[in-house]
Amino acid sequence: MTTNMAGNKIKRILALAAVLCVICLTGCAYKATGSDVSDTAVQGGTDNQKAGFGLDVHFIDVGQGDSALIEANGHFMLIDAGEKDQTGTVIDYLKAQGVKKLDYVIGTHPHSDHIGGLEGVIREFDVTNVMLPEKEHTTRIYEKLLDAIADKNLKVTIPKAAESYSLGDASFQIISPNRDYGDNLNNWSIGIRLEYGKTSFVLCGDAEKEAEQDMLLSGLPLKADVLKVSHHGSSTSSSPEFIKAVSPRYAVISCGKNNDYGHPHKETMDLLNKQGIKVLRTDQLGTIVIESDGTGLRIPGQSTEQNTDQMGSSLDAQNQAKETDTSREYIINTNTGKFHLPDCKLAKSIKEENRKLYKGTREELINEGFEPCKSCNP
Ligand SMILES: [Zn+2]
Ligand SMILES: [Zn+2]
Known part of the structure; x- marks a missing residue:
């Protein structure tokens, strides 16, 4: 029986x-x-119903700062919005993506390079949930953010580690902060692991090594395909243990061109390179969009291949295309008419009177009759 x-x-x-x-x-x-996605659908249009690819993560170029827009089946979440002077950039970008309502706005921590643009964003769009860490700050920018939240009759949610939330067909789990970090604002950063089908992303604001250690101890899943490298690639974040636990295929670094902090730091770049992780930087590529269809990732650009194995080459093409038309620093030898990368050995031996710093593109230099050095091949 x-x-x-x-x-x-x-x-x-x-x-x-x-x-x-x-x-x-x-x-x-x-x-x-249903994977035939046209690039135009991703770049601009207001049509949110994209066939095939259900999740888009946009790392918006806000110079030295962070801002990420996440879209899952027409539902939007914004994590940070750069400095206050980036408000217009972020609002325009969101509008171009067809954003009318943000299901979630997360201010990872009260530093101005993360929450500066949030006041304007909250005033501009319909917002359902605002998440901030428990740590408050006394700056005017932080207080103005709280004013905007109050003016729109919104309540602040203080998310706790291990809680899960849904965004369309995607979901995200809070992985940080795991405890009180006193006056270290970076370690208070709200960290999430976003999951869509078999693909996943980890974004932890400016969380430093102490907070990373606590994430490791928490036992929460950290493995992800994409890691937004914490604290703009600073060596105060990205411990080898944490990078190993996440073991991403792609690492996105959001930082400004020639920023005052030297971000990303060499230690971080070396660590990522050593692990064979493909690094994508907003200071080199501008805004970076990564799409997921739940089984694989794709970066819109040259190729429409969905095959994840093709992505590396598609990214290289994107990198090269952007790098050739992005302005950077070169050293010109006015005596020989050759130009070099600043770290080229030959550039270092140029006599002071023949040495000239040039900021611009490779193409401009060639058009002006200069010749690229054969050693550093700029
Ligand atoms: Zn910070
Ligand atoms: Zn920051």
Whole structure:
């Protein structure tokens, strides 16, 4: 009797599992075949119904600061908005993506390079949830943010580690902060692990090594395909243990060109390079968009291949295309007419009177009759 009942129960469970499997397979198959995404849909249009790719993560170029827009099936979340002077950049970018309502606005921590633009964003768009860490700050920028939240009758949610929230068909889990960090604002950063199908992203504001250590100890899942490198690539973040736990394929660094902090730091770059992690930087590429269809990632650009193995080469192409038309520093030898990268050995031996610093593009220099050095090949 008991065995029969148990047998029936097992049969019912198996039948239910079979139904769920079919639903899952149909869902996945639909997504896998509906993968022909045009780049224009991602770059500009206001149509949120993109076939195939369900999740887009935009690392908006706000110079030295952080701002990420996440879209899952027409639902939006904004994490940080750069310095106050980037308010217009962020608002325009969101409008170009068709944002009218933000399901979540997260201010990771009260530093101005993260929350500066949030006051304007909150005043401009419909917002459902605002998340801030428990740590307050006494700056005018922080107080103005609280004013905007109050003016719109919004309540602040203080998320706790391990809590999960949904955004369209995606979900995210709070992985930080895990405790009180006193006056270290960076360590108070709200960190999330965003999941869509089999793909995942980790973004932790400016969390430093102490906060990373606590994330490791928390036992929460940290593994992700993409890591937004904490604190703009500073060596105060990104411990080898943390990078190993996340073991991303792609690392995004949000920092300004020639910033005063020397971000990203060499230690961080060396660590990422050593692990074979592909680094994408907003100071080199501008805004970076990564799309997920739940099974793989894609970066819009040259190739429309969905195959994740193709992504590396697509990224290289994007890197090269951007790098050739991005202005940077070169050293010109006015005597030989050659130009070098600043760290080229030959550039260092140029006599002071023949040495000239040039800021611009490679193309401009060639057009002006200068020749690229054969050693550093700028
Ligand atoms: Zn900070
Ligand atoms: Zn910062």
